[in-house]
Amino acid sequence: MKRLWGLFLAFVMVLGLITGCTNTGNMEPEPTQPDGTETQQPETTPSGIxxxxxxYKDTIVYVTNTDQNVLDGQMNNTNETILRTIYNGLVKLDPETGEMIPDLAESYSVSEDGCVWTFNLRKDVYFHNGKQLTSADVKASYDRLLDKxxxxxxxxxxxxxxxxxxxxEFTVTLSTAEPMAAFIPNLLHRxxxxxxxxxxxxYGTELGLTTESVNGTGPYKLVSWSxxxxxxxxxxxxxxxxxxxTNNLIVQVIDNATSRAIALETGECDIADTIAAEDITRFENLEDVKILGFNYIGTHVYQFNCSTEHMSDVRLRxxxxxxxNTEEIVNVLYSSKGETVCTAPLSPGVWGYSDMGEIPYNPDKAKQLMTEAGHPDGFDITICIRTSYDKAQESAEMMVQQLAKVGINASIEIVESAVWSEACTSTYPGEKMSWDMFLTGQAPATCDADGMRRYYTTETAGTNANNYGWYSNERVDELLAAGAKEMDETKRKEIYEEIMHIIWAEDPAGIWINNRLAFFGTTDSxxxxxxxxxxxxDFSKVLIVAD
Incomplete structure (x- = not known):
């Protein structure tokens, strides 16, 4: 059953991106087209019935662009694709409404001083091996997480x-040293x-690295992992x-977007993630494939490695x-599917977002800054990309051409996910993270501006396990700490606005390219x-009509 992509795109452009985490879910077309005729709707039963x-088929085949580095939320730095299929937290996001709701905790409350949060656990939760979840599991999880x-x-x-x-047995508390405005949003983090x-x-540090070391409480349990x-x-x-x-779920890793689209078109899979713009257009004319567009709080950013010779100089950054020219990159590669130029280090869907305005393309200003930094004739840099990101190579190639116009000689290095994951645990600057810039995706799992704390707080533990680019700015550190606990919403937004101004232009941490939408392709069944x-x-309510 065909989806009318053009109408969906118009819908996106009219409404714009979400302004908060409450507007989520499948962005279906309006029931009528501009000329008044009805849009074809899918002939399926209501979700969950x-x-x-x-x-119905007894197996979902889902293709995704990358594997997980580890199936342990405390160590995983890949994405949100699989972990929540296996595990649960105390709270979660409702995928249909975007509201934060209880998960393993059936209810929670906070003390009068705002420092002690009490969670009453459900008594009907069991791990995949049959063991009942109790407070002991929650405490063990947090003791491990908080062990400095x-x-x-x-x-x-x-x-x-x-x-x-x-x-x-079924009641735990989480305590903070002082009231924290970002406390509950932080519980949404993996x-x-x-x-x-x-x-x-x-299993200790080996937990989540093999099939036998994975035991969660989520809707699906892991049987095998190649x-x-x-x-x-x-x-x-x-x-x-x-x-x-649906009884079974198979997740296959296909990093190439064209190959994922072919798998969907030929019926080798039921659902495919990260559909490219050209495939969205092509699928518009197919009767048995439909495109689902979801709001997403992610951005593409070429982050600076502030530990390298050239990128340690703010003038060269x-x-x-x-x-x-980010506008040119977005217009050529992403605008056809409704994605827009970033105007801040956060997506408009994240609480605390403020519009910083597009940074104007200004090669003359770039040359002036290079001269001031002692590089009037240019310099060399390396750009790391992973092709699992949509249009990664194409965007990097456009950037290389633009940089060449001011004398910056940039070379691209394409790396596998395993190489990238290893680089994100460097114990000193330059050890494994040697590139000057790297393409990454940022989507604060907290849906809150406090999510920037993970990316930009100065590393003191001796690794770049979270602050991949070794970014360090004393004022940003102060503001990130203040923003996490400021209880006045207006003041808190002002704090994050200052942070964004600094890392956007004054002491830039990267070049943000496009506000992303999440596109998935499915068969019409x-x-x-x-x-x-x-x-x-969320695969738990998926039904697939058998051929």
């Missing part, structure tokens, strides 16, 4: 939490996905929200910013597929 007269002597990737990110304490206490003790190729899951019969409607604003899919 099986028609007894219809035969043996830090995991997100120990510093979640440092606003002081401790986790058990009240009884680091807060709850692990099995026994598995923490058994890393870099395929994951196989089966439905969790004891899932507290009800057993998923500013020169690169002025020498790159698929219904019930939902994705939240962090691009985390």
């Amino acid at each position: 099986k028609d007894p007269e219809v035969e 002597d043996n830090p995991v990737r997100y120990t510093s990110t979640m440092g606003i939490i002081a401790s986790c304490d058990v009240i009884d 680091a807060n996905l709850i692990l099995d206490k026994d598995y923490i003790e058994k 890393q870099g190729e395929e994951m196989v899951f089966e439905a969790n019969e004891k899932y507290y929200a009800g057993m998923p409607l 500013q020169a690169v910013v002025y020498a790159v 698929v219904s019930g597929f939902q994705v939240d604003v962090r691009k985390a899919p």
